[in-house]
Amino acid sequence: MPVTEELTLPESVQDFIEKWRDKPGNLIMVLHKVQEAFGYVPRGVALELARELDVPLAKMYDIITFYHFFKLEKPGRNPVSVCMGTACYIKGGQDLIAELEDLLGIGLNAVTEDGEFSVEAVRCVGCCGLAPVLVVNEEIHGKVTKEKLPEILAKHREVSAE
Amino acid sequence: MATMVNLQINNIAVSVPEGTNVLDAAATANVRIPKLCYHPDLPAWAACGICVVKIEGSNKLARSCALPVAEGMKVITHDPELQEVRRTVIELILSTHPNSCLTCPRNGTCELQTLAADFGIRDQPYEQIIRDIPADTSTPSIVLNPEKCVACGRCVAVCQGVQDVWALEFIGRGDETRMAPAGDILLGDSPCIKCGQCSAHCPVGAIFEKDDTRVLYDAVLDERKHTVVQIAPAVRVALGEAFGMEPGSIVTGKIYAALRRLGFDTIFDTNFGADLTIMEEGTEFVRRFVEGKGALPLITTCCPSWVDYMEKYYPDMIPHFSTAKSPQMMLAAMTKTYYAKQIKTDPSDIFMASVMPCTSKKYEIVRDENMYSSGCQDIDASITTRELARMIKQAGIDFETLPDETVDEALGIYTGAGTIFGATGGVMEAALRTAYYLVTGVDLPGVEFEAIRGLEGIKRATIDIEGAEVRVAVAHNMLNTKIILEEVKSALAAGKEPRTTS
Numbered sequence: 001m002p003v004t005e006e007l008t009l010p011e012s013v014q015d016f017i018e019k020w021r022d023k024p025g026n027l028i029m030v031l032h033k034v035q036e037a038f039g040y041v042p043r044g045v046a047l048e049l050a051r052e053l054d055v056p057l058a059k060m061y062d063i064i065t066f067y068h069f070f071k072l073e074k075p076g077r078n079p080v081s082v083c084m085g086t087a088c089y090i091k092g093g094q095d096l097i098a099e100l101e102d103l104l105g106i107g108l109n110a111v112t113e114d115g116e117f118s119v120e121a122v123r124c125v126g127c128c129g130l131a132p133v134l135v136v137n138e139e140i141h142g143k144v145t146k147e148k149l150p151e152i153l154a155k156h157r158e159v160s161a162e
Numbered sequence: 163m164a165t166m167v168n169l170q171i172n173n174i175a176v177s178v179p180e181g182t183n184v185l186d187a188a189a190t191a192n193v194r195i196p197k198l199c200y201h202p203d204l205p206a207w208a209a210c211g212i213c214v215v216k217i218e219g220s221n222k223l224a225r226s227c228a229l230p231v232a233e234g235m236k237v238i239t240h241d242p243e244l245q246e247v248r249r250t251v252i253e254l255i256l257s258t259h260p261n262s263c264l265t266c267p268r269n270g271t272c273e274l275q276t277l278a279a280d281f282g283i284r285d286q287p288y289e290q291i292i293r294d295i296p297a298d299t300s301t302p303s304i305v306l307n308p309e310k311c312v313a314c315g316r317c318v319a320v321c322q323g324v325q326d327v328w329a330l331e332f333i334g335r336g337d338e339t340r341m342a343p344a345g346d347i348l349l350g351d352s353p354c355i356k357c358g359q360c361s362a363h364c365p366v367g368a369i370f371e372k373d374d375t376r377v378l379y380d381a382v383l384d385e386r387k388h389t390v391v392q393i394a395p396a397v398r399v400a401l402g403e404a405f406g407m408e409p410g411s412i413v414t415g416k417i418y419a420a421l422r423r424l425g426f427d428t429i430f431d432t433n434f435g436a437d438l439t440i441m442e443e444g445t446e447f448v449r450r451f452v453e454g455k456g457a458l459p460l461i462t463t464c465c466p467s468w469v470d471y472m473e474k475y476y477p478d479m480i481p482h483f484s485t486a487k488s489p490q491m492m493l494a495a496m497t498k499t500y501y502a503k504q505i506k507t508d509p510s511d512i513f514m515a516s517v518m519p520c521t522s523k524k525y526e527i528v529r530d531e532n533m534y535s536s537g538c539q540d541i542d543a544s545i546t547t548r549e550l551a552r553m554i555k556q557a558g559i560d561f562e563t564l565p566d567e568t569v570d571e572a573l574g575i576y577t578g579a580g581t582i583f584g585a586t587g588g589v590m591e592a593a594l595r596t597a598y599y600l601v602t603g604v605d606l607p608g609v610e611f612e613a614i615r616g617l618e619g620i621k622r623a624t625i626d627i628e629g630a631e632v633r634v635a636v637a638h639n640m641l642n643t644k645i646i647l648e649e650v651k652s653a654l655a656a657g658k659e660p661r662t663t664s
Contacts, residue, residue, distance in 0.1 A: 046345065057353075058322070058331035058344035065333040065346075 009048060010037050017052055027055055027063060031070055039079075040071035068122075076111045076118035078156040080136050085124030087131040096132055097121065099146040103153060116157055169235040184226035185213055188239050195239050196248060196280070198255070198273055199314035200227035201363055205323065207315045211251050212277070215239045223247065249281050255312055257288035258337075259366070266310070266367040273365035274312060295340060300350030302528055303372055303521040304361050311341045311368040317360035325640040327471065329354035341368070353474055357467035357640070358521035371521040375553050377543040381513035382425035388505065389513045391421050392430040392493050396519035397547050404551035405561045415566025417517075420554050422567060431569045432516065435493030439464065439589070442486035444596025451632070452601060457481040459633075459650055462589055464488035466526035471640055476647055490516045490523060491533060491540060498536030509536040516544045590636050594625070601627050620645065 009017070016033045020026035030049060034041050041064055050057045064070040080100065084093045097108065100119050104112050111118040125133050130142025134149075136156050144152070164179035171184075171191040178187045183206060185195050199210040206228040214223040218236035226239070238244070256278060263269050298306035313332070318341065321330040329352045333342045343352035361369040381387050393414075402411035418429050443462050450456035462484040463469065472479055487495070494516070498509035516523065527533055527541040534540060545553075554561050598606035606625065619638035624631055637643040 043345070056322075056328035056331075056344065058328045061333050061342075061345045062331045066335045 009034075009045060009052075013037050017049075021053070027053060027060070028067075031064065035070060038074075040074050042074075043072070073109075073111065075120075076116050078117050078137050078153075080117055080119045080134065080153075081122040081125070082119065083123075083125045083131070083133040083135070084121045085128065085131075087128035088124075088133050091131040093121075093132045095146060096134060096144060096149065099149050103149060117153065167231045167233050167235075169231050169233070169237065171237050172239055173236075178231055180231070182231050184215060184224070184229045184231055184235075184237055187231050188215075188226065188237070193239050195226050196277060197227060198277060198312065198365055199316065201316050201365075203324070203363065204316055204319045207319065209313060209315050210255070212248050214244060214247055216241070216244065245281075249283070252277050252281055252283060253287055256283065256286055257290050258292065259312060260292050260309055261290075267370040267373070268364075268367035272367060275366075293340070298343070298349050299372070300348035301354060301356055301372075301525060303356040303524040304349065304354070304358060305370055305372055306341075306343070306349055307368050307370070308340050308342065309368075310366050312366055313339055313341065314365055316363040316365065317341060317369055320359045320363045323641075325355070325357055325359055326644055327353055327355055327357070327640060330360060355467040355470040355474070355640070356522045356525040357465075361521065371546055371548070372524060373549060374524065374543045374545050375549050378424075378515050378545065378553070381515070381542065384513070386511055387513040388428070388507050388511055389426045389515070390428040390430060390497050390501075391426045391515045391517065392432045392435070392490065392497075393417055393421070393517045394432040394490065394519055394523075395436065397517050397550070400519060400547045401551060401561075404548065405554075407562060413561075415568070416561060416564040417550075418569050419564045419567035420550075420557075420559050420561060421517075423559050423564075424553060424557055426515070428570045430493060430497065432489045432493055432518075435489030435491075435496070436464075436589075436592070438492045438496070439486050439489045440592045440596050442492075443484050443589070443593040444600055446484055446486060447593060447597040448600050451597070451627075451630070460484055462486070462593055464490075464589055465520075465522060466529060467520075467522040468640070468643065469529075470525075471643070472647075475644070476651075479647060479651070482650075487532070488526065490518060490544070491526065494527075494540035495535045498538070498540055502536070510538045514541050516541050517547065517550045518544050519547055521546060590634060594632075594634060598625070598627055 013030070013033050017026075017030055020029050023029075027049075030053065031041060034045055034049065038045065046060050046064070047057065049055070050060050064072060082088075082093055082096050082100070097119070101107050104117050104119065106112055106117070106119055108119055108121055122135070125135060125140065127133055127140060127142065130140070132144050134141045134144045134152065136152060139156075141148075141152055164181070166177045167180050167182070168175065168177050169187060170176070171188045171193055174191040174193075176187055176191045178190055185197065185200060186202075188195050195213045195215065197210070197213040199208070200206055200213060206225075208225040208228040211225060213226045215226045215229075216238040217224050217229075218238075223244070226237075252274075255274065259274065263272070263275055266272065268275070293309060295308040297309070315332070318330050318332060321327050329343055329349065330341060331344055332339050333346055334340055343349045343354065345352070358371060361371050364370070381389050398412055398414040398417060399410050401417060402413045403409045407413070414431075421429050443460075446456070447460050450458055450460055459482060461472075461479065461482045466488065469483070472483065486492075494514050497514055498512055502509045502512055516527075518524075523544045523546075527539065527544050595606045598604075619642040621636040622634065624633050626632070635646050637646050
């Protein structure tokens with residue numbers, strides 16, 4: 001279990017907690033906000049949230065691990081989501097994952113050593129007409145082929161280097 | 163009187179109180195519906211699907227554990243089709259369960275093993291997928307082996323709903339779901355209080371108590387060691403059951419004899435330690451109540467899990483806690499100090515074992531530095547009633563026919579007050595009687611406990627000590643403890659109770 005340094009909640013999250021403190025179903029909303037701020041739910045933050053909202057840590061992790069959306073590990077600077085919805089699956093989503101593994105040296109739910117990329121499989125992104133679809137840094141790439149992957153990766157690597 | 167509901171189980175008319183589930187209703191018609199996840203102590207969770215039944219008028223199979231009875235309901239609990247469904251469920255569970263029955267701590271007492279035997283499962287039609295999750299041995303008391311977990315949910319339900327500890331939870335989802343300590347850490351780093359309720363409720367070998375019998379054998383074989391063993395009050399009424407005797411049979415004399423045959427040099431009885439605890443706690447109460455030195459109310463327990471719970475969840479209540487050690491620790495300290503001097507032996511050459519009713523006592527012996535009062539570990543190993551039963555069987559001792567023997571002198575004598583320690587509230591009553599005697603010089607007449615409606619597991623009483631009203635409460639299981647602690651806290655905060663400190 002990696003230990004994280006980010007133990008304090010940013011002000012935006014704190015304000016958000018105040019707004020939701022007494023509302024039912026607040027935990028999911030707050031977790032969304034935390035993931036938005038950090039890109040994942042750091043362990044220290046989960047602990048602090050448990051205290052703040054008076055929710056047992058056990059319950060917190062039950063929820064975090066139940067929803068695929070929430071992440072416990074810090075993703076890469078350029079998170080790559082490969083759509084594995086029905087259309088993308090049929091159009092070769094699996095081949096893209098295999099090619100990414102060749103190019104980046106990492107499988108699903110892993111981060112490259114330099115922290116640049118992480119790869120995950122997601123369910124339908126909602127643009128089946130563009131299948132197979134890849135999302136990098138929230139930018140959608142449609143009709144992706146194995147051959148196009150190096151170019152896409154290079155583009156995002158450059159952007160994050162700036 | 164609860165409203166009665168009439169229904170038919172396999173055409174047998176039964177009448178059961180409203181709210182009863184079909185599984186329990188069937189039992190009243192001498193019908194046993196097989197089950198795996200359901201446990202009478204816990205709310206039905208309908209996880210396993212083995213207890214399915216047919217209800218006339220519905221084309222769905224219903225899980226009888228989670229189905230309340232209804233007037234006029236007609237239930238079929240067994241037919242070839244239902245048996246086939248149940249068999250499939252068992253086969254599916256077995257497809258994710260290791261076939262290591264022979265070396266499993268639950269061999270012979272496993273509920274899944276019993277089901278597989280009853281259904282005559284002879285082959286495994288589904289591909290076996292065993293998840294490789296390492297066992298967690300981070301506490302001195304309990305071992306988690308998630309590989310064997312059948313996701314019945316009992317441990318989670320008892321840990322959260324009954325004990326209010328929240329050490330265990332499911333994480334992940336679908337076929338990735340697994341039971342794990344809070345936040346997927348080691349159990350020893352979690353809020354676990356080592357109460358052992360999870361292992362007591364686990365139907366399989368996924369959670370079990372640590373076996374320390376090997377340590378005892380090694381000590382007995384070590385000629386330099388003077389081996390001493392103590393047995394707790396509850397063990398004498400529980401051990402007989404392991405040998406097919408009537409539950410509750412008192413087998414004190416046979417246990418002394420068996421321990422001697424196992425090779426222990428000296429046999430003591432924890433009841434003597436209990437007497438010491440009572441004197442300490444009674445005196446402590448008098449000091450706080452009469453002399454006003456120390457915080458009131460005084461809270462006592464001999465349960466290390468309770469202490470752990472309080473330290474973790476109610477650290478502000480620590481001053482209210484009795485400073486007296488539990489009987490096993492008091493007797494151990496006496497053995498390795500007073501008794502060691504008597505037999506002119508260095509405490510490090512004494513091996514002290516204890517036979518206790520609970521896995522929590524394994525944790526208590528290494529709890530903190532106070533458990534090393536003789537300069538070395540006061541109790542070297544603590545085993546449970548079940549472990550002792552296994553040792554007796556391994557040693558070929560015919561327990562039922564053993565003659566009664568007596569306990570050893572010096573620290574083996576005891577009063578009746580110690581024996582009632584085994585019951586919930588026993589400690590409090592014994593300490594209260596002692597305190598009453600210390601103040602008034604006469605024995606306390608019977609204590610009338612009033613059961614609190616709707617709160618099973620909490621008892622209260624008021625007694626009069628020389629004109630002063632003393633209110634006592636007794637709680638069973640952690641959630642009830644919490645109820646009382648919260649009540650005390652709010653009374654203290656409202657200034658209703660005297661918070662005396664020296």
